[in-house]
Amino acid sequence: MTSRERHVTGTLVQLADTLVAGYDVAEMFYYLVESCTDVLSIDHAGLMLVDADGILHVVAATSEVTHLIELLQIQNQEGPCLDAFRSGLVVESGPLADSEVRARWPILSEAAHDAGFGAITAMPMRLRDQVLGALNLFRVETAPLTVDDLAVAQAFANIATISILQARATHDARTVIDQLQRALDTRVVIEQAKGFIAQHANISLDESFARIRRYARNNNLRLSNVARDIVANVLDPELLIEA
Amino acid sequence: MTRLTRILGILRAERAGETLLGSVCRAAVVALGTNGAGLMLLTKSHRGPICSHGDFATLGEDLQLSLGEGPSGDAFDTRGLVEVTDLSASGGERWPMFSQAMTEAGVISLASFPLQIGGARFGALTLYRSSYGELSFEQVADGYVIAQIASHLIIAGQAQVGEDSVIPEIEAGFVRMEPVHQATGMVMAQLGIGAEDALARLRGAAFGSDRTLVAMADHIVLGGVELPRDG
Numbered sequence: 001m002t003s004r005e006r007h008v009t010g011t012l013v014q015l016a017d018t019l020v021a022g023y024d025v026a027e028m029f030y031y032l033v034e035s036c037t038d039v040l041s042i043d044h045a046g047l048m049l050v051d052a053d054g055i056l057h058v059v060a061a062t063s064e065v066t067h068l069i070e071l072l073q074i075q076n077q078e079g080p081c082l083d084a085f086r087s088g089l090v091v092e093s094g095p096l097a098d099s100e101v102r103a104r105w106p107i108l109s110e111a112a113h114d115a116g117f118g119a120i121t122a123m124p125m126r127l128r129d130q131v132l133g134a135l136n137l138f139r140v141e142t143a144p145l146t147v148d149d150l151a152v153a154q155a156f157a158n159i160a161t162i163s164i165l166q167a168r169a170t171h172d173a174r175t176v177i178d179q180l181q182r183a184l185d186t187r188v189v190i191e192q193a194k195g196f197i198a199q200h201a202n203i204s205l206d207e208s209f210a211r212i213r214r215y216a217r218n219n220n221l222r223l224s225n226v227a228r229d230i231v232a233n234v235l236d237p238e239l240l241i242e243a
Numbered sequence: 244m245t246r247l248t249r250i251l252g253i254l255r256a257e258r259a260g261e262t263l264l265g266s267v268c269r270a271a272v273v274a275l276g277t278n279g280a281g282l283m284l285l286t287k288s289h290r291g292p293i294c295s296h297g298d299f300a301t302l303g304e305d306l307q308l309s310l311g312e313g314p315s316g317d318a319f320d321t322r323g324l325v326e327v328t329d330l331s332a333s334g335g336e337r338w339p340m341f342s343q344a345m346t347e348a349g350v351i352s353l354a355s356f357p358l359q360i361g362g363a364r365f366g367a368l369t370l371y372r373s374s375y376g377e378l379s380f381e382q383v384a385d386g387y388v389i390a391q392i393a394s395h396l397i398i399a400g401q402a403q404v405g406e407d408s409v410i411p412e413i414e415a416g417f418v419r420m421e422p423v424h425q426a427t428g429m430v431m432a433q434l435g436i437g438a439e440d441a442l443a444r445l446r447g448a449a450f451g452s453d454r455t456l457v458a459m460a461d462h463i464v465l466g467g468v469e470l471p472r473d474g
Contacts, residue, residue, distance in 0.1 A: 170361025173394075176402045177363040183407050184289040187417065188424050192438060195428025195464070205425060205464065231428060231438060 029060035049133035079108035084122035084134040093120040095142035118142035193227035268296035279371040291416030299371040309456035312338040314355035315367035326354040356390035426460035
């Protein structure tokens with residue numbers, strides 16, 4: 001394995017590792033853009049992602065000026081990154097000083113050229129028909145990215161995309177399971193409280209439940225809170241019996 | 244055909260009037276060729292059955308719930324596959340009571356896969372077998388896929404019911420365990436102890452009188468039986 005291959009493989013493994021639970025997505029974004037500049041023959045990289053409302057945000061960039069150029073594209077709704085995001089396809093800018101390029105993205109091409117860049121390649125962050133954003137590779141040189149570099153960049157973008165989707169799914173699953181836990185906790189504690197009062201007052205479970213409900217209603221309390229207080233031994237059961 | 248497509252096909256074919264989630268155990272038995280399969284929900288406050296199918300599964304799931312020990316809890320805790328290839332030889336140290344009862348019933352090996360999506364975990368799929376040895380690579384891969392399908396069915400279903408509700412398959416399991424929670428409350432009041440200790444006392448009483456936990460709870464709730472004070 002050449003040192004470059006080792007580097008690429010190492011990066012892929014590192015990105016894939018982020019699929020495992022308990023990693024920081026933001027950290028992965030920085031790792032992704034930095035790996036691109038380390039492994040590919042490019043000078044800077046930036047990553048923009050779309051939020052739930054469809055608005056693009058710059059989430060990582062290897063330099064302040066790259067960050068600003070990314071922002072400029074979002075603000076003016078023009079540039080190779082925007083086109084890659086909209087089309088879901090790789091976009092090669094071509095030399096930024098060319099008149100064709102200037103005509104296509106007037107604001108972006110001038111700003112990027114002034115910042116010293118010769119060309120930009122924008123790679124969509126895409127899984128099937130879902131485009132999450134774009135990975136943008138900035139070069140001082142004007143030559144297009146080599147086929148090899150393109151393939152490596154695509155592999156990085158793909159794995160990062162899966163990581164992001166996985167993180168979102170995990171977040172959703174966690175929320176759902178938290179709700180399930182709460183719903184079950186409440187019901188468990190109500191059943192326990194029914195048993196508790198039934199035993200304490202030597203009454204049936206139905207009668208016990210009726211007393212707990214009545215106490216909650218008369219005191220304007222939530223049934224689950226009354227039940228919780230009963231089993232936590234902070235509510236005198238006699239208060240329910242007398243009621 | 245991918246593994247996922249094949250297993251989804253089995254799941255659809257094995258669906259006998261039940262919900263998809265209710266058919267997961269049946270599909271697991273068919274796909275992996277094991278004797279039985281059981282699916283259990285595990286949360287902090289509540290553990291309950293979701294489905295079981297084939298030999299040993301109902302008994303195995305009941306025993307795990309009754310004794311509070313077994314492979315499901317370990318798969319949940321370790322977030323990974325728990326496999327015992329000879330229960331009579333190596334299960335005893337981990338789960339003494341469970342292993343003995345299962346061995347007597349004819350179970351020789353078993354495996355539990357956790358139900359989890361990313362960091363959220365909420366149960367286990369357990370496969371029961373009357374033969375020695377490890378599951379093959381194919382069986383392990385199929386087991387993970389079935390556990391994953393079950394996990395997604397639970398999350399997807401639960402995401403659609405209201406915040407205070409639970410999906411029917413979990414609801415049914417909760418109703419079965421209701422007497423246990425009620426009896427726990429009764430033992431708490433009777434002995435002046437906390438919920439965890441009360442449940443442990445119930446488990447001990449169930450084991451001592453050769454009952455399942457639910458039967459012991461029914462005995463207390465319906466029969467007005469009290470546990471002895473000294474335990």
